[in-house]
Amino acid sequence: SLMQKDRSWIWTTGAVGAALIVIIPLASIVWLALFPKDEGWFDIVRTSLPTYISNTLILMVGVGIGTITGGVSTAWLVTVCRFPGRRMFEWALLLPLAVPAYLVAFVYTDILEYGGPVQGALRDLFGWQVKSDYWFPEIRSHGGAIIVLSLVLYPYVYMMARAAFLQQSVCALEAARTLGRTPWRGFWTVALPMARPALVIGGLAGHGQYWWCGPNCPGDVAVCGRAAMAGAIIAPSPTLWSNQFQDTGAAGF
Numbered sequence: 514s515l516m517q518k519d520r521s522w523i524w525t526t527g528a529v530g531a532a533l534i535v536i537i538p539l540a541s542i543v544w545l546a547l548f549p550k551d552e553g554w555f556d557i558v559r560t561s562l563p564t565y566i567s568n569t570l571i572l573m574v575g576v577g578i579g580t581i582t583g584g585v586s587t588a589w590l591v592t593v594c595r596f597p598g599r600r601m602f603e604w605a606l607l608l609p610l611a612v613p614a615y616l617v618a619f620v621y622t623d624i625l626e627y628g629g630p631v632q633g634a635l636r637d638l639f640g641w642q643v644k645s646d647y648w649f650p651e652i653r654s655h656g657g658a659i660i661v662l663s664l665v666l667y668p669y670v671y672m673m674a675r676a677a678f679l680q681q682s683v684c685a686l687e688a689a690r691t692l693g694r695t696p697w698r699g700f701w702t703v704a705l706p707m708a709r710p711a712l713v714i715g716g717l718a719g720h721g722q723y724w725w726c727g728p729n730c731p732g733d734v735a736v737c738g739r740a741a742m743a744g745a746i747i748a749p750s751p752t753l754w755s756n757q758f759q760d761t762g763a764a765g766f
Contacts, residue, residue, distance in 0.1 A: 571655050572662065573720065579663025580719045581712060584670025589700065592678040603675075607668050614665040621661055625652040666719040673715035677708035 590596075591603050609617075625631055632649055641647050651657065681704060689699040 568655070572658060575655065575659035576662045576666060577716055577720065579659055580667045580670050581716055583663055583667035584672075584715060584719075585674050585705070585708075585712065587667070588671050588674035588678055589704070592675055606671055609665050610668045612665065614662060617665050618658075618661045621657070622652050625650075625657075669719040670712060670715035673711040673718070674708055677711035678704060681707055 587602075587606050591599055591606065623629055627644055627649075635641065635647065635649070639647070685703050685707070686699050689703045690696075694702065
């Protein structure tokens with residue numbers, strides 16, 4: 514009606530206003546990043562940014578592989594296999610969600626570093642004196658950070674994968690067995706492809722949690738001796754930031 518048409522501009526104006534409220538802060542951040550007031554941001558781009566980008570990409574790929582591998586394998590075992598304690602593991606495998614990633618990083622670092630109880634016990638047992646006498650995996654490394662984050666984030670994939678496996682019909686696996694597929698081949702060619710949508714969602718949820726956890730608790734990656742993009746935004750240091758270009762650098766990141 515005519516009255517409804519007259520009121521339509523109110524809704525249009527309100528929608529445009531709400532969009533501007535959301536866009537203006539984002540646009541200001543983009544403007545500060547593209548047109549900085551000083552040379553500080555360009556110094557970051559030349560010196561530190563490549564390291565942050567490479568570390569972040571390595572962590573993303575490694576954590577993605579780790580969470581999918583851990584989540585899918587555990588979900589398949591507790592769903593299809595029968596073994597003592599299976600019922601307990603169905604819910605126990607979700608417990609890492611209750612522990613912040615930075616606490617797990619602190620615990621594993623303290624236990625596995627050179628001065629920790631594990632290496633100390635090995636030195637006492639075998640009579641080693643210095644670090645050069647033996648080899649032990651370095652926890653403060655890319656691999657250490659990937660393992661720690663994967664141990665915390667794999668339950669996202671586990672939940673989605675287990676739900677997908679439970680919804681699959683056992684007839685599909687039985688048909689694969691009648692066609693000569695081994696249980697292992699049936700998993701790879703039948704069960705896993707049918708669960709791909711759930712695995713993608715679980716993997717994205719894990720990566721989303723990683724990006725959320727990075728700016729709010731960057732200790733998980735920092736404790737493992739690696740600097741990533743998320744932690745760089747809120748962890749200023751004299752070598753990277755200064756009062757003159759802190760806002761510009763944060764906007765760029």
